Amino acid sequence: MPGRYSFFIQSLLLSSFLIWGTNSVIAQCVAPVNNFPYQQGFETNDGGWFSGGTGSDWAWGIPLKPVIQSAGSGSRCWIVGGLTGSSYTNGEASWLQSPCFDFTNLRFPYLSVKVFWEMERQFDGASFQYSIDDGATWITLGSANEAANCLNTNWFNFAPITYLSPLTNTRDGWSGNIQPASGSCRAGNGSNGWVTATHSMIQLAGEPLVIFRFIFGAGTICNDYDGFAVDDILIGEAPPNIADFTYSCTNGNNVTFTNTSALCPDSFNWSFGDIGSGTNNSSASENPSHTFSGPGVFTVSLIVSGPGNASSTISKDLTILGLTTSVIKEADCQTNTGGSASVTVTGGSGSYTYIWNTTPIQTSDIITNVPQGTYDVTVNQANACSATATVVIPFDNTCTGIYFPSAFTPNKDGRNDDFGVIGGVGAITSYKLSVYNRWGELVFQTSNPFQKWDGTYKGSIMGTGSLVWYAEVTLRGQSPERKKGTITIIR
Helix, strand or coil: CCHHHHHHHHHHHHHHHHHHHHHHHHHHHCCCCCCCCCCCCCCCCCCCEEEEEECCEEEEEECCCCCCCCCCCCCEEEECCCEEEECCCCCEEEEEEEECEECCCCCCCCEEEEEEECCCCCCCCEEEECCCCCCCEEEECCCCCCCCCCCCCCCEEECCCCCCCCCCCCCEEEECCCCCCCCCCCCCCCCCCEEEEECCCCHHHHCCEEEEEEEEECCCCCCCCEEEEEEEEEEEEECCCCCEEEEEEECCCCCEEEEEEEEECCCCCEEEECCCHHHHHEEEECCCCCECCCCCEEEEEEEEECCCCCEEEEEEEEEEEEEEEEEEEECCCCCCCCEEEEEEEECCCCCEHHHCCCCCCCCCCCEEEEECEEEEEECCCEEEEEEEEEEECCCCHHHHCECCCCCCCCCCCCCCCCCCCCCCCCEEEEEEEECHHHHHHEEEEECCCCCCCCCCCCEEEECCCEEEEEEEECCCCCCEEEEEEEEEECC
């Protein structure tokens, strides 16, 4: 395969059209394109793009080839190897060159183009270059091994492509086909259709004289392929970033932030609006966490930038709540009811929602009529991190003593109608009361200190008389006690 390595002859032929190509650039840059976005679909004409080079067989029109059977959109495009047939020139080293562009007012130049490749893999291929010195030197845009992102997509798929030399020493580009391998002809990696390739050109921002060209190189055998086609070129400002974020709160004042920005920024600048946190008030992480120094309303800002487009900023107000709980009233020592507590909120403003873990749930800043115990309250507000605090309601320890009356009058007049323990009933931790008649029969028994005997036995009201009672009682923090006595029913 000597033709694949005859670079010397190709280099001599190339020198003849480089001079002509440079002069043509100078001529066409009299009135460079400066209105953007520039969009060219090649439907009505060749768009001012022109071809040249060694063995150039670029053609503009309607493609009718075995594999490349249509344009990227519409009906017309530019294509190597002519509009019909299935081969391109042996030893070809050609180019398709753009009009001249003035990027003086472009901050983030960006290219989008549809391409279709069907050529011998590795040996034949196409690439894309730019020049900012009237075509005296050409620089390949991007590389085959660069990381893809939202701005750089489908850009080059092979390196090195042998016959891109002598047009360039950077032999990265598009190469491959969908045909089965045949003899020494390499197969695989064809586009198998039109592909939209995009690339940032931030290095060209502000340049007053920019020209582009697609280059195509081929050896002298294995050239029975459709070639390389170009359509739907867009040049302009890259789509800008759109900053955004979400957040989740833990422990009230610790917040985790999640970047949700579009398109694909690679630089992040967070400000949490929390001067009290000192050097921790900013972060360059994509998804940082921050512990706020105290309650208040904080303006959190995120600036996103890169990889080659305009930056974007977003700010959101976030409220951190501070909670202080206090006991208003202790639980009654006799009934273990009537306890109350309150919560005071700082850091926010306006209306709050309250949820206490009482039974049933209470939803105001004050809980009332609750027994002794530990209670949690969760407070929330729009655009705020919910906060939770705890309060402990104790017994009223001023009446921990208990006693049993010696008589009662079960006449349902609302006074002394039943018999049972009296006093600091809420301080009782274990309890058993048994009442016996004069024949030793058990007439009443309970393990609930709040349950009293109403003077009935087997559904009937007992008459006047005395009975014996026994009680086993344990008070909080004390040893168990056994008590006994008599109780007289008075009618």
